[in-house]
Amino acid sequence: YEKAKDKDADLVICDYAVEIQDTGKTVCPDIGKNYEGKPKEAFMKDLLKGKVSGFSWNKLYRRDLIERHKLVFPLRDELENIEDQYFSFRCLLYANTAAFVTKPLYHYRVHLSSIVQKYQAGLFEDGLALYEANLDCLTKHGELPALKEALHVFIVNHGCISILNECKSRNKNPSIEKYKNIRSICACPEFRGKIPAVDMSAFDSKKKLLLMLIRLRLMPAVYGFSAIYQKMIEHRMKK
Structure with missing residues (x-):
């Protein structure tokens, strides 16, 4: 105050x-x-x-x-x-x-479980709705040119986070359901279409690899790598 x-x-x-x-x-x-x-x-x-x-x-x-x-x-x-x-x-x-x-x-x-392991159903859809709402808001107020690149990074980063969310240990959905959800995220035009446009320096090496696999449409590799990546995150947080 x-x-x-x-x-x-x-x-x-x-x-x-x-x-x-x-x-x-x-x-x-x-x-x-x-x-x-x-x-x-x-x-x-x-x-x-x-x-x-x-x-x-x-x-x-x-x-x-x-x-x-x-x-x-x-x-x-x-x-x-x-x-x-x-x-x-x-x-x-x-x-x-x-x-x-x-x-x-x-x-x-x-608690560790609340920030790392908890599965958030509908996470990607919420982030996509936020992206579209922010895009509309910035366009109406003439602020989009200054923040367009950052907004693109948001949806690409959110797509990666949402894929990892499907691989969390607390997600008890069957593997086929997780794979289906990851395929759906990767097929989203707003997410996939922005990957070539963003500056890759905004992401660490693991996310860069994940994004490369997505661009190559190697869905089994995307799923397998995401599962390993998420386990690494949870293991590191436990330490």
Whole structure:
């Protein structure tokens, strides 16, 4: 609140600590240090690219900003998995000034199973709906040219995450159902069509390999590699 008053900011974002209870590990992303003093567009681009999270609980919003632009969270059955990012992105878009607090004022305690292993049904469809909503929003407000590349990275990255989601250990669907869902994701024009257009430097080596297999339409290899990739993620988090 003091930062909001000092900077006359419409939006203030603070650092936070994530404590993974199963391992005792605590992670503190340096959000404030990385973005303080930079234009808000830098944060918006990295939000779309998945470099920062769109949580609503580490942000303070000017009430007038929300009321003036009629900003609301989508209903749970509309964007079940990513409603926070929908709201935060629009607040950033409309905010005249965004400020940052370089202290972890929020302590987030999570269980390993809730962030790594939990299967999210309909995850890809929710992300696709968010992509289309953001595309429409940015087009209407003339902001698409500045954020088009980041928006493309969002849908490509989201497609990869959704494929890995199908391979989570908590997904009890039969293998044939997982394979069918992965094929459906890979066949989506909005996802597949953006792969050749994005800068591959936005992705690590494992995602680059996954995207190459998708472009080559090697679906059995996509499924097999994704299963191995997801097991690696879960094993690393347990450590």
